[in-house]
Amino acid sequence: MKVIFLDMGLAIDSYIVHRDQQIAELRDYSAIFALLPYGTLVAKPNLEVVFSNKAFARLMGCTPDALVGLSLSTLLGGVDLTKLVDQAMSQQPTRSGVQLLPKEPAPPIPAIITAQMLHRPDGESTLLLLNIEDLRERELLARDLLNAQTAADVGIWHTTYGETITLTPHAKRIIGWPEGKPFRFSNLADILHPEDRERVMALRKKGLKNGHYVLSARVNRNGETRWLEERGRVDRDANGKPIRAYGTILDVTKRHQAILAMEQLASYDTLTNLPNRAHGLMLAERLLDETREKGQQAAIMFVDLDKFKEVNDTQGHAIGDKVLAAVAQQGMLSLGERSVLARLGGDEFMVAIPLNNHKDAVFAAERVHEVLQQPVSVGGLQFQLGASIGVALYPAHGDSLDELLRCADTAMYRAKKQHGGYLFYDYEMGQQVQRRAELGARLASALTSSSLELHFQPKLDVRTGQLRGAEALARWNDPEWGWVSPAEFISAAEERGLIKSLGEWSLTQAARQWRAWQDSGVENPPPVSVNISATQLMNDDFADRALELVCLPGANPSAIELEITESALMLDYKKAQKVASRLVEMGFSLSMDDFGSGYSSLARLHDLPVSRLKIDMKFVRGIIDQPRSLAVVTAVINMARALKLRTVADGVETLEQLEKLRNLGCDEAQGFMFAKALPGDEFQREWLSL
Structure with missing residues (x-):
């Protein structure tokens, strides 16, 4: 029994000495590896773990001591451990992907393991030093980067100047390149639009030489043309030799379409x-x-x-x-x-x-x-x-x-x-344009000076020859040009926006002349008709303005007849009817000038408060030898009689025309047969002193 207990005591003492040596050695490992931020293991060649730092233990969800004595095969998966140990023991530092196997239900952890030989202090045996890098954060960042590329529609490429260019998955989607198929430098020309191919390849070559570039190009993607923007940079070694190129690919089709749309809006009529x-x-x-x-x-x-x-x-x-x-x-x-x-x-x-x-x-x-x-x-x-x-x-x-x-x-x-x-x-047209431009400027000046005059042409009863009224007609005697045709300066007034001023001047002068005749002793001066423009008739305030202009010299609205044209009614019939009714309420009388030359309907004529229809002179002049003119004049006179309106024939020049109008039943006439338009004092002497 003593021998047995003696042997047991010796064995225990030997174990304690070996344990204490190992613990001392592990304390050395702990001092070195304990505070490293990445996981560290020390294992025997037979894969038994003899040391774990806290970083690795946290990955595995336990304490460092709990890992000591376990086999690496229970902690690591996805790697050939035997091969790993053999390479490390032959003094070949080894790096490999691995899956850490923590306690269930925790999922495996992707990691990179680096193994190398670790000499023991006694020099008699070696250990295995394993460093483990947790790849979860890196993989998460990689996924986030890929997702960000997809969200931003940006792909990434890089190359180390081999035969191929590495593309991220989204870069392949952008250019329409199949997943799993290598992308070679020679494929660049294949995907480019034929019209862009030569330009882009030259720009890319120049950019790679300079170290960086930005270019836009069209590519053919699954039968569809897309606009891409590529950016690239080049890294060189100490000798200036390119060793790596990388960059981004961005689908700018929508941007390009937006630019084209803006250019279309800016340059083309919609x-x-x-x-x-x-x-x-x-x-x-x-x-x-x-x-x-x-x-x-x-x-x-x-x-x-x-x-x-x-x-x-x-x-x-x-x-x-x-x-x-x-x-x-x-x-x-x-x-x-x-x-x-x-x-x-x-x-x-x-x-x-x-x-x-x-x-x-x-x-x-x-x-x-x-x-x-x-x-x-x-x-x-x-x-x-x-x-x-x-x-x-x-x-x-x-x-x-x-x-x-x-x-x-x-x-x-x-x-x-x-x-x-x-x-x-031709040259003559140019001269006329210059005259028309100067005419407008001279007319504006004439309206504020005494160059314009108002002449009066008598209107006579066709049957009795008695004076029934006078039409006020503007005349212009320019100091340099002499007498200017009314057709010319009235057209210029319309073009230069002076027609309203000319109309108001005519109305004022007509009222002033009528009052002058009355003040000179003429009993019951004849009513004076004044042409008003479409511009005046379309003004809501015209009726009040006309009353003001006529009353200012002391005339009565009943002494003024306002002539409106059919064309004025075509602009806005309802407004014209409203203004016309207001004028009649104020005491003015209305006549329709140049009747037959426009498009007035019978219904509109019936609704307007006019008292006279003035037959367009072109029909009056043709009543003898133009059947159609005669038909128009006849129809106008008959229609006016049915509506109880008086008719006035304008432009009567011959006795034959007058006789024809009398037979047709026309009421009044004016024209050169009776008299041309005369200044106010002459008109008074010849027509108001009888």
């Missing part, structure tokens, strides 16, 4: 899709530059649609817009590729066409006019507008686009006066 004024002028300038370089000619046309206002007035602006778009489409189809068609505004267009000779200009003008004469169909209706076209030629009529447009505009204005068609600009 209704017709034609170039707008600014863009059209730029294109025309470019065409003129090309024409100069080639020594060719060019035509600039100013086009104004003739009957577009009627479409808007009768069918509404929605239909009018569709008609305008249809006309623009017709115009585009009639022109060649090098020609320019632009909408300047409203129903005005510009055409710029390169020419070889003057015959080309005539052909082009005829072609444009012919196309615009053709009817267009909208909403089951057909509209035939026609156009007035002015044509200016480069270099005959000017060298600059501004000059050519002014000339074309002048020719268009003349064409419109001649009821449409096309006209080429």
Whole structure:
């Protein structure tokens, strides 16, 4: 028994000595590895764990002591441990992916393990040192980065200048590249749009040489064209040799489409899709530059649609817009590729066409006019507008686009006066434009000076020859130009916005003259008729203004007859009717001037408080030899009689005309047969002193 207990004692002592040595050694390990931030294990070649630091124990969900004595095979998975140990023991530091196997129900933890040989202090045996890096945060960051790339529609690429370029999954989706298929440098040209291929490859080559680049290009993705933006940078070694390139790919299709849309809005008319004024002028300038370089000619046309206002007035602006778009489409189809068609505004267009000779200009003008004469169909209706076209030629009529447009505009204005068609600009037109511009300025001055005069033409009873009234007509004797035609200066007044001032001046002077006749002893001076413009009639305050102007010199509203035209009624019939009724309530009488030349309906005539119809002089002058004019005059007189209205024939020049009017039952007449318009004092001597 003593021998047995002695042997047992020796064995225990030997174990205690070995344990104490091992503990001492482990204390050394603890001092070195305990505070490391990543997991650390020390194991024997047979995979038994002899040490764990706190960082690894936390990963496994236990204390360090609980891991001592366990086999690595129970802690690590997804790796060939035998191979790992063999490589480490042969002094080859080994790195491998691994799965940590913590206590259930905790899931496996992805990690990177590095193994190397660790010599023991006694030099007789070795241990295995294992460092473990937790990859969960890195993988989470990687997933977040990939998700962020997807959300931002950004892909990432990199290459170490081998045969392939590494693309992130979203980069592959952006360019439409199959997952799992290597992307090689040679594939770059395959995905690029053919029109961009040469440009992009050159820019990319230059950018890689410079160290960085940014470029945009189109790619073919699954049969669809997409716009991409690529950015790249290059890393070089100490000798300047490229060792790595990386960058981003961004799908900028929506941005590009938005830019194109903004450019479209800025440069093109939204209704017709034609170039707008600014863009059209730029294109025309470019065409003129090309024409100069080639020594060719060019035509600039100013086009104004003739009957577009009627479409808007009768069918509404929605239909009018569709008609305008249809006309623009017709115009585009009639022109060649090098020609320019632009909408300047409203129903005005510009055409710029390169020419070889003057015959080309005539052909082009005829072609444009012919196309615009053709009817267009909208909403089951057909509209035939026609156009007035002015044509200016480069270099005959000017060298600059501004000059050519002014000339074309002048020719268009003349064409419109001649009821449409096309006209080429000539020198005489330019002189007339200059005169018209100066005429407006002189007229404005004449309204504030004594250059304007009011003359009076008698209106006589057709049967008795008695004086029934006088029409006040403005006359202008310019100090330099002499007598200016009323047709000329009244047109200028309308163009320059002076028609209201001219109308108010006429009304004031008529009332003043009527009062002067009365003050000079004329008993019951005849009523004076004064023309009022559509602009005045459309003003809600005109009735009050007219009363003020007439009463100021001391005249009575009953002494003034206001002549309105049919065209004024077409602007806004209801407003015209309201203003007309207000004028009659104040004591004025109304007559309709130039009746038969407009589009008044019988119903409208019936509702207006007029007392006279004045027959347009063009019908009066044709009653002898023009059956249609006679028919119109006859119808107007009969209609007026039925409505209990008096008729006045304007422009009577012969006894034969007067006799015919008397037989038809016309009430009054005026014209050169009786007298021309006279100044107020002469009118008084010849007609009011009898």
